[in-house]
Amino acid sequence: MLTFEELGLKPEILKAILEIGFENPTPIQEKTIPHLLTTQQDLIALAQTGSGKTAAFGLPVINQIDADSKRTQAIILCPTRELAIQIAKDFDAFTKYTKKLDVLPVYGGSSIEAQIKSLNKGAQIVVGTPGRVVDLINRKKLKLEDIQWVVLDEADEMLNMGFKDDLDFILSHTPESRQTLLFSATMSREVLRISNDYMNSPEEISSGKRNQGAEKVQHFYYVVNGRDKYLALKRIADMNPNIYAIIFCRTRRETQEISDALASDGYNADCLHGDLSQAQRDAVMGRYRKRHLQMLVATDVAARGLDVTDITHVINYNIPDELETYVHRSGRTGRAGKEGISIAIVGPKDSGKIRQLEKIIGKPFTKSEVPAGEAVVEKQLFSFIENVKATEVDEKQIQPLMDNILVQFEDLSREELIKKFVSMEFNKFLAYYKNSNDLNTNERGGRDNDRGERGERGGRKSGNYATLFLNIGEKDNLNSGTLLGFMNGLSSIPNGIEFGKIDIQRNFSFLEVEAKHEKTVMDALNGSEFDGRKVSAEQKSGGGERKSDRSDRRRSDSPRSKSGSGSGFKGRFGDNKKPSGSRPRVKASSGGRRK
Structure with a gap:
């Protein structure tokens, strides 16, 4: 050499x-x-x-x-x-x-x-x-x-x-x-x-074959239906507690919407795209380089020139139109001799593109399963335990208080204390994933394993649902994730409401909501504004009640929601506050995101 x-x-x-x-x-x-x-x-x-x-x-x-x-x-x-x-x-x-x-x-x-x-x-x-x-x-x-x-x-x-x-x-x-x-x-x-x-x-x-992928990057792909992409993204993030990622989206609008939805759900995320002022771009990149952000949602052009060598994951929310661009994206991880992971979240009809990408980069892709809720909870639990074990104790600060602390806990056994401690941190996370459904599908668009139909643990939850008709759809750049994030910003929608199936069409959408909360949600949506367009919500004509298996879509029960304790899931890289130069969020008549 x-x-x-x-x-x-x-x-x-x-x-x-x-x-x-x-x-x-x-x-x-x-x-x-x-x-x-x-x-x-x-x-x-x-x-x-x-x-x-x-x-x-x-x-x-x-x-x-x-x-x-x-x-x-x-x-x-x-x-x-x-x-x-x-x-x-x-x-x-x-x-x-x-x-x-x-x-x-x-x-x-x-x-x-x-x-x-x-x-x-x-x-x-x-x-x-x-x-x-x-x-x-x-x-x-x-x-x-x-x-x-x-x-x-x-x-x-x-x-x-x-x-x-x-x-x-x-x-x-x-x-x-x-x-x-x-x-x-x-x-x-x-x-x-x-x-x-x-x-x-x-x-x-x-330095290698033309367009060849970086040597130390592993490539994985997940096949899900389009409406489940955002849910799959969250599960991937939750399955990797120490994730430090770039999420690539196709358009500026999608980048902003996914970033807003993640931030609303309590993740340390922000975005980078061409509509930001230079001051806003500098603020976002400053936070990302300092690891105050775990996930940066970006367009391809905005991500050029990022000098960050320890990115763990590159996530392709969409496969780029120009497949060679995937090489640029995946090269953001696995740098300076480190290993990295590049992930593509694809629809049932995108398997052909995966095969093309394998030829372009000269490396195979591994098809992976979106993890089940139980697996995510277990991963987060043991990550939390490791963090607790690694926490340094300030003896000078804690020792004067120890006598009183021990008195408070003297009636509890070691096992009881551990259970209460873990439950305090994990009840919300456990509730969120308790009835989570299987998001995986195959290249034909069918579920690989619809566990809920067989009543296995984590299967369907019974409940009556009403269907609302909304006058906004794909042409308004709406998807299931941005709709949930938008509703999360409406303070007139209380915590605890469970949503079912979300069906986004070109000019309109259907939203399942618990029947007992139908009027509350409908009243909150009517008169609100999504990206400058007034929203109209009404009962779906001829629609009956339906049992939904989509408990993943509970917006207020997000595992990273800030209500309650939740301190263990704000991420190890810092808080989730937005910089003072941050963009205004999606407009809604009731104001900004609920704290």
Whole structure:
């Protein structure tokens, strides 16, 4: 295995990367750095997220920069502000002992005047998003006639985001003699097109097969009906008490809705998407990096540039339309030599996409069962016990109180005390999953094991249900999870109401509710607003009473509800408070989410 010294890097760079903790080059670095140090040939480098791409192009470029000249000699283009900031931050670390070398990130959402002021002082390396770079060129503040290296990082994403014209414009202002370097995790049609348009006979280097998935990531998928996706997501989270995940959704609206529903159900979750202001994005990412959030719900574009190396799970709430995007997503876990898990929650008709993904990433997917309620409760219980055992005791604080504490408990045996202690923390969780149904289905859309029909433990619960007709549906971006989250924000709906089947249609929906609470729920929904549209609820014509097996849908009995004790299920990463710059939640006439 080669060392960085053997690659031919300067001593000041070697000193800097040694401090960072670099020991030996990664496969993509080992192949890329010598090429860039010894030839001016254009380069396409295929490597997964987390494989060290930034150092692969950054170290050889820094090694060759003329620090005595203040002219801009290298420009790195990337799709998002977050990625630009991260690349610039990495470059600053690489150049810690390289005198007179300046790296400047330029991007939208920040003062252009401050960036112009920094450009006027001189910056040999500029890292930027296409839109802001074009603005600076048009203002004649960013001059590219001395550019020797152009790096297109995540080029396929820049094209997907509509930056083709901007790239054409930027590259037209650079010399023909430039060396163009393209780094990507996938070799999609867009990457091939950009190489044909902007590169001259490029060399292709890869750290593995094209589009291959990260080596230490395991891939699992769960097959459920569409209406059960949100419930399956919650069970997966509950089955992994120490989860630290990114949940990918297809649209900004869905991202917001799933995040709101999770937060309403007591999970440490927030979202990241393009409709947030920069202050809101910074606040969310600050909380996530500090692990005050366990789950970050994000769109693909918003997640670009996240520098978080210990993510345990990537959860695909939807399989992406462009299957190659799955490679980007799954590469967010299993980084820096750690193992990771990538999960896809799919419908009965998506098995063909799973087979395609297996071919793309070159690794098999394991079909898993959404865990039963009993298994989730057992997992949470023993996780809680382990946390109790690991809790440090402040003897100075607790010892003066011990005599009185022991007196209070003297009538209880050790076994009775443990039972009461566990019950205090777990009664709500146990009640939630007591009658939970089987969410799993097969590729034909049927239940794999409808335990409730056979009356096994955790099967159906008897009860009379009425069906309500709602005037909102899929066209309003409604799903079962967001409907429950919305109703959770209506203070006029009391705790303890049990909901049954939820059937979301294109223009309307049906909602089963306990018959004795039908009028209460109907009155609360009528006149409320869902995403700016007034909600109308009425009795379903011709609808009778029905016994429901969907006790999972009890909104007020969520295992992570904050009512009661519940302190054991707020997550080990911090509280669930929203930042002061948080978005307003889904509108409802009765106000915000109940505390």
